[in-house]
Amino acid sequence: MTRLIVLISICLSFAPIARADDRLVRLMAPQALVDSGLLKHLLPRFSLKTQIRVQVVTAGQAHDIALGATGEPVFVGPRSTWYMQVLAPEQQAVQRFLSWLDSDIGQRTITSYAPGGVQMFTLPLTKQALDAGVVFDGDAALGQDLSRRMCGRCHVVRDDERMNAIGSTPSFFVLRTLENWVERFQTFYVLNPHPSFTQVEGVTEPFAPDRPSPIVPVEMTLDQLEAILAYVANLPPADLGAPLQHQ
Missing domain, CATH: 3.40.190.10 (Periplasmic binding protein-like II)
Known part of the structure; x- marks a missing residue:
């Protein structure tokens, strides 16, 4: 034993x-x-x-x-x-x-x-954005809120709100697929139709008295735009599939 x-x-x-x-x-x-x-x-x-x-x-x-x-x-x-x-x-x-x-x-x-x-958390800057040297100092969480309030009436800005926008306008996810997405977002207020209803503090001219905004205007500061850019940089580009092959 x-x-x-x-x-x-x-x-x-x-x-x-x-x-x-x-x-x-x-x-x-x-x-x-x-x-x-x-x-x-x-x-x-x-x-x-x-x-x-x-x-x-x-x-x-x-x-x-x-x-x-x-x-x-x-x-x-x-x-x-x-x-x-x-x-x-x-x-x-x-x-x-x-x-x-x-x-x-x-x-x-x-x-x-x-x-x-209400989505509370996003991911840090995507690898693609970092590889391209795209870095923004804005608050991405604030940028998400600003995007919903200022841009969400026309654009899809979150994945869970695909039915809440105008169908003829591209979503933020589609815009992220463009090579010049940074430039487009940074200068969006000069791209039609935005000039007719957008005011960026210290950048754009006030609306002419005889040509007021046709809708409730979008009014923002450059700091708010920077926050929106930080949020957009976190978004994954839309998967648009392979290009069409013409025969």
């Missing part, structure tokens, strides 16, 4: 032992982000897919990943860009969480969080 116990002990010593960190990620998040509700929307979906639990902890507690004001940008909103620092990149659970967050499903989960029908 003694020899059997010794043999079992030797076998157990060579058996693989599941590490606690294989099924747990400790995520430090500021209270403002917790209060936004995004993590309650995001984390259970990751756990359901992977069976890995994410424990949200506060500053000062041990953690594997930190969300805050430094690191790599992961999402934008409301009125802030949130960054991520990875303290335990070697842990398998952490690697799976980072891979999921960077996947199409993870990113759609972030952007689909819309309590009350």
Whole structure:
């Protein structure tokens, strides 16, 4: 019996032992982000897919990943860009969480969080925009709100509002497919039909008394335009399919 116990002990010593960190990620998040509700929307979906639990902890507690004001940008909103620092990149659970967050499903989960029908978070600048050297200082979350209020009566500015605009006007997603989209957005107020109803503070001339705006005018500042540009830079260009082949 003694020899059997010794043999079992030797076998157990060579058996693989599941590490606690294989099924747990400790995520430090500021209270403002917790209060936004995004993590309650995001984390259970990751756990359901992977069976890995994410424990949200506060500053000062041990953690594997930190969300805050430094690191790599992961999402934008409301009125802030949130960054991520990875303290335990070697842990398998952490690697799976980072891979999921960077996947199409993870990113759609972030952007689909819309309590009350209002999208609260967008993604950082797209890789295409960064590769092209396009960087805007504006607040993308504010730009989304401004786009909805100022441009949404004619253009589709969000993916979940495709039925709310004029069918003859291109969506922001279609405009993002154009090589000169930056120039078009920066100078939109001189492109027809915008001059007849748009005023940019310190840039455009006031409407002539005998030629007022035919609709409620769009009035904005250059800072607001910069915010809209920051938002548009985050949008994925529409998939228009392969060009038509003529025979």
